[in-house]
Amino acid sequence: MNVSSSAAATEYIKRHHRHEAGENQCSSALVKLIKAPLPLVWSLVRRFDEPQKYKPFVSRCVAPGNLEIGSLREVDVKSGLPATTSTERLELLDDNEHILSIRIIGGDHRLQVFLYHFGSSYMN
Numbered sequence: 001m002n003v004s005s006s007a008a009a010t011e012y013i014k015r016h017h018r019h020e021a022g023e024n025q026c027s028s029a030l031v032k033l034i035k036a037p038l039p040l041v042w043s044l045v046r047r048f049d050e051p052q053k054y055k056p057f058v059s060r061c062v063a064p065g066n067l068e069i070g071s072l073r074e075v076d077v078k079s080g081l082p083a084t085t086s087t088e089r090l091e092l093l094d095d096n097e098h099i100l101s102i103r104i105i106g107g108d109h110r111l112q113v114f115l116y117h118f119g120s121s122y123m124n
Contacts, residue, residue, distance in 0.1 A: 042098050048073060048090050069093065075107075083109035 034041055044054045048071065049063035056078075063073035067090065075086040087106035092099055 038098065042095075046093060046095065046098075046100055048093065048100070048102070051075060067093075072105075083107055 047053060048067050049061060051061055051073075052058040058075055059078045060076040061073055063071060065071060069090055069092065071090045073088050073090075075088060077083050077086060085107045086104055086109065089103045089105050090101075091103050092101035094100075
């Protein structure tokens with residue numbers, strides 16, 4: 001990632017990642033530059049019901065009903081990770097800004113409260 005794309009990524013994160021870590025909490029951001037057209041990347045990432053399309057550690061996902069804010073999914077994780085299941089809720093899906101926000105609300109892992117955002121943006 002060059003300096004200009006790094007600066008653009010930092011601005012993008014500041015604009016969309018607004019969690020202020022409280023006592024006994026932490027916050028982090030992971031930026032991955034993907035050399036692919038934004039419409040292609042977003043078409044995969046926005047699929048709340050199919051995270052295994054882009055997350056190699058997901059073996060199975062069940063998301064019953066219509067996909068809308070508040071929808072739940074049950075995710076099975078491949079062996080070798082410190083969890084086997086995760087229950088997750090769709091918090092935000094914005095096709096204009098390319099933002100997906102998911103809250104982990106249960107499962108057999110150590111996460112008590114976990115919220116993650118996926119934002120994609122075209123950067124030159």
